[in-house]
Every structure is written in structure tokens, then in C-alpha cells.
Amino acid sequence: MKVAFNHCWQKIKEGEDHALEQVYKTAFRSLVNYASEITGQSDLAEEIVQDVFLKIWQNRSELSIKGSFKAYLYQSVHNHALNVIRQQRTGKESVNTLVPETAWKFISDTYDLNDYLIDRIFADETEMLIEQAIKELPERCRKVFMLSRFDGLKNSEIAAQLGLSENTVKAHIYTALQKIASALRG
Amino acid sequence: MRKVEFKGNDIELLIISYLSDSIAEGDLVRLNEWINVNSENRNYFNLLKDSWILSGSRSLDSFNTEESWNRFNEKLILGGYGLDSGFLSREKVNLTKYLKLAASWLLFFALGSAITWWISDRPKEAIAANSKGIIKISTPLGAKSLIMMPDSTQIWLNAGTTITYSQDYGKQIRALTLCGEAYFKVAKDSTHPFTVSTKDIDVLALGTSFNVKAYPNEETTSATLEEGKIDVKILNKGENYKNVLLKPKDKLIFHKATKESEKCVESTVSVVKHKENISVKLKDVSILSNIRTELYTSWKDSRWIIDREPLYTLAPMLERRFNLKIIFNDEQLKKYKFTGIIENETVDQILNALKLTAPLDYQINKDTIRLMMDIKSRDGKFKSIMTGIN
Numbered sequence: 001m002k003v004a005f006n007h008c009w010q011k012i013k014e015g016e017d018h019a020l021e022q023v024y025k026t027a028f029r030s031l032v033n034y035a036s037e038i039t040g041q042s043d044l045a046e047e048i049v050q051d052v053f054l055k056i057w058q059n060r061s062e063l064s065i066k067g068s069f070k071a072y073l074y075q076s077v078h079n080h081a082l083n084v085i086r087q088q089r090t091g092k093e094s095v096n097t098l099v100p101e102t103a104w105k106f107i108s109d110t111y112d113l114n115d116y117l118i119d120r121i122f123a124d125e126t127e128m129l130i131e132q133a134i135k136e137l138p139e140r141c142r143k144v145f146m147l148s149r150f151d152g153l154k155n156s157e158i159a160a161q162l163g164l165s166e167n168t169v170k171a172h173i174y175t176a177l178q179k180i181a182s183a184l185r186g
Numbered sequence: 187m188r189k190v191e192f193k194g195n196d197i198e199l200l201i202i203s204y205l206s207d208s209i210a211e212g213d214l215v216r217l218n219e220w221i222n223v224n225s226e227n228r229n230y231f232n233l234l235k236d237s238w239i240l241s242g243s244r245s246l247d248s249f250n251t252e253e254s255w256n257r258f259n260e261k262l263i264l265g266g267y268g269l270d271s272g273f274l275s276r277e278k279v280n281l282t283k284y285l286k287l288a289a290s291w292l293l294f295f296a297l298g299s300a301i302t303w304w305i306s307d308r309p310k311e312a313i314a315a316n317s318k319g320i321i322k323i324s325t326p327l328g329a330k331s332l333i334m335m336p337d338s339t340q341i342w343l344n345a346g347t348t349i350t351y352s353q354d355y356g357k358q359i360r361a362l363t364l365c366g367e368a369y370f371k372v373a374k375d376s377t378h379p380f381t382v383s384t385k386d387i388d389v390l391a392l393g394t395s396f397n398v399k400a401y402p403n404e405e406t407t408s409a410t411l412e413e414g415k416i417d418v419k420i421l422n423k424g425e426n427y428k429n430v431l432l433k434p435k436d437k438l439i440f441h442k443a444t445k446e447s448e449k450c451v452e453s454t455v456s457v458v459k460h461k462e463n464i465s466v467k468l469k470d471v472s473i474l475s476n477i478r479t480e481l482y483t484s485w486k487d488s489r490w491i492i493d494r495e496p497l498y499t500l501a502p503m504l505e506r507r508f509n510l511k512i513i514f515n516d517e518q519l520k521k522y523k524f525t526g527i528i529e530n531e532t533v534d535q536i537l538n539a540l541k542l543t544a545p546l547d548y549q550i551n552k553d554t555i556r557l558m559m560d561i562k563s564r565d566g567k568f569k570s571i572m573t574g575i576n
Contacts, residue, residue, distance in 0.1 A: 025251050025255055029251060053258060155206060155207045167199070170198075173205075174202050178237075180237040184236075184237065
């Protein structure tokens with residue numbers, strides 16, 4: 001079922017909470033994945049996404065969104081996530097290696113959101129194309145990629161588990177990403 | 187496909203390290219420089235990065251969207267996340283079929299330490315602080331409150347309940363005293379232990395959500411655990427005590443020796459260090475496991491779930507909810523049990539519903555309800571039920 005995001009935004013502005021629910025339930029997983037990607041912390045990701053929805057709901061009468069509501073959601077999550085890691089940077093513990101100043105700058109420079117990417121994130125075909133591409137990978141390559149992407153293992157852990165060198169692990173991941181990239185390009 | 191072999195300094199190696207794992211700061215700087223050399227480099231990087239992002243849709247299966255939406259709803263009803271939500275405008279909140287609240291919300295800061303919400307046309311709770319820096323919050327009969335502590339712990343206070351805590355709450359420990367009934371959703375913070383003290387039991391929270399019921403005029407004090415872990419100390423005027431660690435869906439019931447006076451008195455109970463226990467008195471304590479926690483915690487919602495509750499214990503619950511007094515003209519009525527769901531019904535509607543399953547009659551006079559046995563019913567249609575009461 002295609003959810004017309006811009007139409008939902010109109011309804012949300014009018015105070016229809018069903019529209020909010022619909023958008024939330026449709027977009028939640030993708031947004032949370034994205035927030036998780038930027039911050040490197042999945043438990044924080046849900047909070048970040050919920051904060052964004054909260055602000056949208058609370059400010060719906062004053063808020064004016066031109067263009068894609070979907071893109072707005074993504075941009076908001078993007079900015080909020082960056083703020084979160086920036087705050088962590090100044091805190092006592094650094095949570096992961098993405099915390100140093102250079103890293104933070106790098107992320108905000110390179111996590112460039114464009115409509116094309118956003119549309120891809122939501123498109124049904126994307127998931128299917130990617131699943132297919134992963135299925136067609138050579139066995140070891142697929143194994144490595146899945147351990148890395150879906151189980152979140154570090155490269156050193158994968159290397160130890162499968163008896164490979166770290167460079168080989170990275171090579172496999174690289175191959176997998178290339179395959180996915182070409183599958184998405186169609 | 188050509189076989190890829192990485193040499194030590196390859197850019198691809200850096201990109202993959204960055205995306206899938208971790209990368210040293212020096213390498214990140216190099217990567218950044220490389221990306222900014224020209225648009226070809228940038229596009230190449232984006233291609234791999236986008237593929238990585240897009241392939242992530244299958245991970246994080248631990249997130250259940252429906253549950254997340256329910257959690258989100260609770261936040262909405264609280265009216266804002268965290269303490270910097272500022273002043274809320276009045277608005278109707280009507281979002282889930284489980285928590286129906288048609289009301290105006292007011293945000294109130296009490297001495298900069300707790301945020302409370304209350305329904306504007308109901309009796310309000312009182313908040314006071316004394317010179318020793320002790321803050322006391324009480325809810326009158328007929329009203330419930332939801333408060334948020336400075337550490338984001340949420341506390342639902344049932345009617346006729348008082349909690350106190352010091353201004354130092356959160357500095358080293360998070361301690362409060364309770365007289366009445368409250369449901370706690372404790373914010374995770376293992377560096378600041380959270381304790382609730384009542385007259386007969388102390389509860390140390392190691393996890394998240396639990397209910398404590400400690401009304402002075404009732405025969406029992408109980409603690410019900412929904413999620414996480416709690417450590418309950420049973421106090422006995424100094425000497426012996428017992429520690430019980432509860433797990434989710436456990437309920438601890440402490441049977442008091444005597445009932446005390448009607449209302450929650452000014453609580454001056456402080457957390458006292460106890461001596462090691464010598465002997466253990468277990469007959470005063472029962473522990474039920476694997477219970478339906480919503481039976482004991484649904485009071486905080488406007489929707490109550492009642493399961494085989496004898497009128498004897500249901501009556502005080504109704505008294506608090508409606509701020510009325512219920513008097514039993516016939517002691518026998520106390521034993522009749524009721525099962526059902528109470529949502530927005532008036533007290534008349536509820537009494538009429540009770541009449542369907544018990545031979546009772548009632549009279550309402552201002553704010554007192556008298557319950558009497560309806561002899562004709564008892565000997566008629568309820569004859570068989572009478573014998574089934576234990």
C-alpha cells in the first residue's frame with residue numbers, strides 16, 4: 001500500500017492523528033535504521049525518531065513544509081542524529097570512534113540526503129532488488145556481508161569466525177556492495 | 187567479477203572500514219581529503235555509502251513497529267519528551283483505544299524539580315516544600331496524577347496518595363517515600379539507586395516498571411513488578427527484615443498485623459539502615475508469580491481491568507476513583523466477586539452492572555453509597571451463586 005506522504009501531512013496539519021499513525025508506522029523502520037547508521041547506536045535511534053515525530057505533531061499548526069514530507073522527515077532525523085552525536089562528543093565517554101571532531105565533520109559533510117536516495121529508501125522494489133542481489137552473491141561473500149550488515153559484527157570478529165584475514169573480509173564486503181549498487185542502478 | 191585484493195592503503199579499504207566497522211582518525215582525514223578531490227571520487231564514495239544504507243532495511247528486526255507506536259503514544263500523552271518541553275498549549279489528546287483522555291493538560295513546574303499534569307476540572311494535587319528541602323506531593327481522593335521526576339522517572343499517583351522526596355533527589359541516590367499507591371516507571375541509571383520507602387516495605391529498583399500499594403487503612407501492602415527487577419525489604423520495626431528479589435510478573439503481599447488510621451499521615455519515614463536478619467518471618471509475606479500485572483496496574487489508566495475482585499477490595503478502589511464513601515449494610519456482600527472492565531462509566535452505571543451479578547441494592551445520598559442485600563434476589567435468581575462463594 002502506497003502511503004501518500006504529502007497528503008498525510010495535510011491531514012496531520014488538520015489534527016488527524018490517524019494520519020500521524022500511518023506515517024509513523026510506514027516510515028518508522030527506515031528512519032530508525034538511518035538514525036542508527038549515523039549515530040552507531042540503535043537504542044538511541046528510536047528516541048531520535050520519536051522526538052522528530054513529537055516535534056512535528058506538537059508544532060503542526062505553525063510548521064510549514066514545502067516540498068516532500070518524506071524528505072523533511074529524513075532531514076529532521078538526520079539533523080537530530082547529528083546533534084546527538086555532537087553532544088556525546090562533549091560528554092565524558094566517547095561511545096565509538098565516530099566521535100572525534102574530524103569524524104563529526106566528516107559525517108555531516110558526507111551524509112548527504114537527496115530525494116533520489118530517500119525515494120529509494122522507501123520504494124518497495126529496493127528491498128526486493130537488494131535481497132535478490134544478496135542471494136546471488138557467492139556463498140562466502142554473502143556470509144561475510146550478512147554477518148557485517150545484519151549481525152553487526154566487527155571485521156575482526158568475522159575474520160576470526162571464518163578463519164579469514166581482515167583484508168579478505170573487507171574485500172568481500174566491497175564486492176557485495178558493488179553488486180548491490182549495480183542491482184539498484186538497474 | 188574480478189577478484190578484489192586489497193593493498194594496505196587502498197581507498198576502498200578505508201571506505202569499507204568506515205562503513206562496516208571503525209576507522210582510525212588519521213585514516214578518516216585521508217578519506218575526507220580523497221573524497222573532496224573531485225566529484226568522481228565523491229560519487230564513488232556515495233555509491234558505496236548509499237548501497238550500504240539501503241541494504242540496512244532488513245536489520246534491526248528487534249524493532250516492532252506496533253510496540254514502538256504504543257511507546258510513542260505514551261510520550262505524546264505526557265505532552266513532551268524530557269524536561270525542556272516548556273509550556274504546553276491546551277489540546278485534546280485522543281489517540282489510542284487504550285488510553286482515552288479527553289481533557290486539557292497543564293504543564294506545571296514545581297520548584298524546578300518535578301513536572302505534573304492534571305485534569306483541569308478535577309481536584310488538583312497539592313505540592314509543598316518545607317524549609318528542610320523536603321518536597322511533598324499529595325493527590326486528593328477522586329484524582330490521579332502523573333508526575334515526572336528530574337531524572338525522567340515517571341510516577342502515576344493514585345487517589346489519596348502522598349510522596350515525599352528531598353531536593354537532593356538524584357544527586358547520589360534517588361529516594362522517595364510513599365503513602366498510598368503509585369506506579370513507577372524508573373529511568374535507567376545504575377549509578378543512582380532508586381528507592382521507594384513505605385511504612386512496611388522498602389523497594390529498591392534495579393530495572394524499570396513496578397507498582398506499590400501501601401494504604402494505611404488496608405490490611406496489606408504490596409509490590410507488583412511489571413518489568414525489570416526490584417529488591418523488596420520487609421521492615422519490622424527495627425529488628426528482623428527479609429529481602430526478596432522480584433522478577434517480572436511477581437507480586438509481593440505483606441500482611442500487616444493491624445490496620446492503622448484512615449488517611450496517609452505526614453510521612454517522616456526515612457531510609458534506615460537495617461541490621462542483619464536473624465530469623466525470617468515468612469508467614470506474613472506471600473509472593474505470587476506469573477500474575478497478570480495489568481490487574482494491579484490498570485488503575486492508572488482510565489480503563490480498569492477487574493478480574494474476580496471481591497467487593498470488599500473493589501469498594502475502596504471505587505471510593506478513590508469517584509471520591510465517595512461506600513458503606514456495607516450487609517457484611518455478606520463483601521464476598522461477592524466481580525470481573526469486568528471499567529472505562530468511562532459513572533458510579534451509577536457501575537453499581538447497576540454489579541446488580542446483575544450480585545443480590546445487591548444501593549442508595550446514594552450525596553457522596554455516600556449504602557450497599558444492602560436484596561433478599562428477594564438472593565433467594566431467587568442468585569440462589570445458586572450464593573453457595574459458590576468461598
